[in-house]
Amino acid sequence: MSEHYYTENPSSKLIEKQFSFSIKDKTLHFKSVSGVFAFSEKVDKASQLLIKAFSPSGTDVLDLGCGYGAIGLFIKALFPDQKVLLSDINSRAIEYAALNARENNLEVELVKSDLFSNLPQAAFDDIVSNPPIAAGKKLNTELIHQSYEHLRPGGSLWLVAFHNKGGSTLRNIMSDRYGNVQDVVKSGGIRVYRSSRTE
Template identity: 30%
Template sequence: MDPRSQVLLRQRERFIDQDLLLAGLPADDLLAELPQAHGWSWHAGEAAVLKQRFDQRCHFASTLSDTPYHSAVLFLPKAREQVDYLLQTIAARLNSGANLYLVGEKRTGIERAAKQLQNLGRAIKLDSARHCQLWHVELSQPISAPRDPWQQWSLSNPPHTLAIHSLPGVFSHGRLDKGSALLLEHLADLPGHAWLDYGCGAGVIGASLKQRHPAATLQLLDVDAFAVASSQRTLEANQLDAQVIAADSLAGFANASLDAVISNPPFHQGVDTQYQVSHDLIREAHRVLRPGGELRIVANDFLRYPPLIEQHFAHCETLAHANGFRIYRAIRR
């Protein structure tokens, strides 16, 4: 069981007999241990696992359901700007006098986040174990819903301009990151017309491609519900037609079904550098690409992606190197 869940269960008497919201919960046995609890997940892979086991007791979405709760636990997300938004959103759904808890690992900034919890009331540390901490605040007065969380900014996409929309916690929220900026400069000559933007975030790459190539059949994929919602809004705002998919892998794609997979893949898991997501992407990309299809990704230049790419594609070409990033290309033979 996840160590954060273990810390919660050390305080089981606080949670066992009440309508409880578990926001951002891990895919473990916690819902089985707390039969009155309901989960809100924004991770497609974890939500699918929980849905299989607990059916109606967990929902995957970028918004909180209207179900009333007596108390709530927020599992600390890694994006600091998302902590404020989620705390405010959850607190606004609870009655005055309700209990709000925050749990997370020490190394991911739980003590810093506890200071953000202070904005809602007097925060008290209840427990510290398994390298995690559990904090609590009693909501002494009603909390207002957060102001409009959406950020919009304009991206030059010659000869057009794109309106990009994003929610807190989405990668590169409210701005163009250096890696995506470099990738946008090197998207010419993609083969075929069936393309996938993997790890789409706010839809910067996918929307740019669709605006430049209206006839292309474009799909955007992300594991995060907030990213999926952001990409959908970006496409709608620019009157672009593309499919947005919530998934944590390419498992749902048929063999040899795509002409190109384009990505600015994530490489962090918490505070650690983690290659597994990218490794899975590279392996699965080879399976779903047609002969002559292409994988094109951007990555920090300190990440050793070429050996991973060569392991599956037998070759790896560097298209560009600038500002600490590289563009890699591999063709399925």
């Protein structure tokens, strides 16, 4: 059976790629690793778009399904006053996100968790995610619905996806659950969607 990025304990051969990447005025140094999204020598285009579009709703952020840490670590670098928690079900992802946080001297919290099952706090001002489309509609529906319950009033869920490769479905689910959804930015078929908890 082939493994996916949301595999809890990857058994694939461990291969690393090391690179530096700049967004806005910040340059960070990363190791990406096989079995963890996104195994590459650059930050993937969808994550780049989300990082550039993000603006805080409050004081703390959850990077849900953090992979090797690109989104959460760039948010911490760009908004140093934010309290940032990175989580992933993939144990290798957490290991490398922690390594990358140390490499860049960024103080963040990391936790291995299946969605919200093991998180140390109940609510956040912002939840950001480049969700695992390949995991299927059921998991991504749960991600969106559970995120609503873990946002403070006025908080926002930010998702990024290729609109014609599952993103439009995510957008519809966000609209149904939150009663609102905004296309924050569009680029090359990728869109950043934002829904806010208004109550």
